[in-house]
Amino acid sequence: MCGIFGYTGSQTAEPLLIKGLRALEYRGYDSAGIFVPGYGVVKAVGPIDNLATKITEPIEGSAGIAHTRWATHGAPTEKNAHPHSDATENIFVVHNGIIENFRDIKEELEMGGITFVSETDSEVLTKLIGSLYKDSLLDALREALKRVRGTYGIAAIDANNPDDIVVARLGSPIVIGISSDGNFVTSDASAVLEYTKDVIYLDDGEMAVISKDAYSITTLEGQHKDKRPEKIPWEADAIQKGGYEHFLLKEIMEIPETIQSTIRGRLQTNVGKAKLGGLESVKDTLVALRRLAVVGCGSATYAGEVGKYMLEEYANLPVDVELASEFRYREVASNGGTALLAVTQSGETADTLASLRKGKEGDMLTLGMVNAVGSTIARESDAGIYNHAGPEISVASTKAFVSQVSAFILLTLFLGRERGLAVRTGTEIANALEKAPSDIRKILVQGDAIHAIAKKYAHYRDFMYIGRGYHAPIAYEASLKLKEVTYIHAEAYAGGELKHGPIAMLDENFPVVAFVPEDEVFEKMVSNIEEVRARNVPVLAVTTEGTEGVEKIADDVIYIPKAHKIVQPMLSVIPMQLFAYFVGIEKGLNVDRPRNLAKSVTVE
Secondary structure, three states, rough: OEEEEEEEEOOOOOHHHHHHHHHHHHHHOOOEEEEEEEEEEEEEEEEEEEEEHHOOOOOOOOOOEEEOOOOOOOOOOOEEEEEEOOOOOEEEEEOOOOOOHHHHHHHHHHOOHHHHHOOOOOHHHHHHHHHHHHOOHHHHHHHHHHOOOOOOOEEEEEOOEEEEEEEEEEEEEEEEEEEEEEEEOOHHHHHHHOOOOOEEEOOOEEEEEOOOOOOEEEEOOOEEEEEOOOOOOOOOOHOOOOOOOOOHHHHHHHHHHHHHHHHHOOOEEHEEEEOHHHHHHHHHHHOOOOOEEEEEEHHHHHHHHHHHHHHHHOOOOOOEEHHHHHOOOOOOOOOOEEEEEEEEEOOHHHHHHHHHHHHHHHOOOEEEEOOOOOHHHHHHOOOOEEEEOOOOOOOOOHHHHHHHHHHHHHHHHHHHOOOOHHHHHHOOOOOHHHHHHHHHHHHOOOOHHHHHHHHHHEEEEEEEEEOOOOOOHHHHHHHHHHHHHOOOEEEEEHHHHHHOHHHHHHOOOOOOEEEEEEOOOOOHHHHHHHHHHHHOEEEEEEOOOOOOOOHHHHHEEEEEOOOOOOOOOHHHHHHHHHHHHHHHHOOOOOOOOOOOOOOOOOOO
């Protein structure tokens, strides 16, 4: 949450800062601001466009810091927007994270005569740094951070030394970008892709001083660290809209290529196996596992739920899927035969990271399934799987979710073939996964028809999604997409749970979306539809091509290709991603930037 961007070099900083904020806007868009030494601060509430409009004259200066905010402490106002200044207005700071003991520090500073203008913990941190400043911003920041509890990603500038940016990280990402025209700091490597692919990821407890042609990294204790740049694996055009009106639609349309990227070089179709290089070092331990604990938040949790069905059925591996926000706080019994798999697109999700660390404390083998190379969870896991989905800019996850499901299929083959899965079954699954991109393209060409259905349903206030088996988690994921993108109240249940309470809510104004592929629970799902139709409830069904009878009991039907049941959920979710997108368009909403949400949840 929140986005940090900074630059120091030979170019004029202000245009780069605004452009960097636009690239980071998906991380927070309640308010934004920039600071350029020699000019000062400009802030605005709302999207980056509002900030850009306030800059009515050229701002000279070749260094600066910038921030786009997702509000935690204090409402979205100009006073609460970053950058914040110290009491002398010489030190300016942008901060991601939460300072837990800010109230105690604030009281102490107020007793010393320091006043505050905002409601934020970030201003308290800034004033603390200023109160400790003597002749070195690095030293003052180091001393301040020894006094705070919480998480932070920080970029700071001293107006007396305007060409240097001082940064620090604990629990909130900081990335240094190295280029021939100067150096950058950002909270997400994708924001510097246009300028450089050479980046350095700070680890927790590290600080750095960045100048236009150098950088120096130390620990919080002052120990020097020798870190060399890594290459970002993505191209700059991956974070552009590419002719689409919204990133959300672009990313849905990219799903076939995303699956291909996820499985490329990993799928051994002829023998029904998967090769996962990131897991080879712990393969023997994985094959001998007695249980796997999958932790994630939001869509990642639902991908894990689909993975649970796969791994239990085809790899004979018991799986628990838990919300990371709950797992991290409860007592976990470790029997020595359990591994923990953290699923997260960003690799920085605070609760998921805390769960990973809890697993380590319990002597669990820790695994990561992440999309962001160089992210904290990628670095702290014992082993893992990269999704290779490319950047996902829209806040609502679409292609990353499908990539995670694809990766679970690979993991199922990887473990299943070692734990008794027959070659024939493995090859059937592998062939179905290989065919999935072409099957999904057949769904994507139905965009106009799905848009027409979306127009029909856009006026409803409530929805319920139902599915069984592999499609129960897909019902939850589809419901989440509608909530995120359209702000419509949406529930999701396993079909068999309808009679245990939820059906009481249903009437002619509460449509049901039913996943009804032709599988072993098809007749049960048909019965569920009959139950809601008896109460005059509108029904939108997603079923497989060639399935008969669904059109007689549903008001609207979307047909998708029939695939192996382990692959079918990936196909079934696509029309519902498009449905949510088009409903959002019909309601005139910003589908890329849903209110109150941010892409990467790095605060607890």
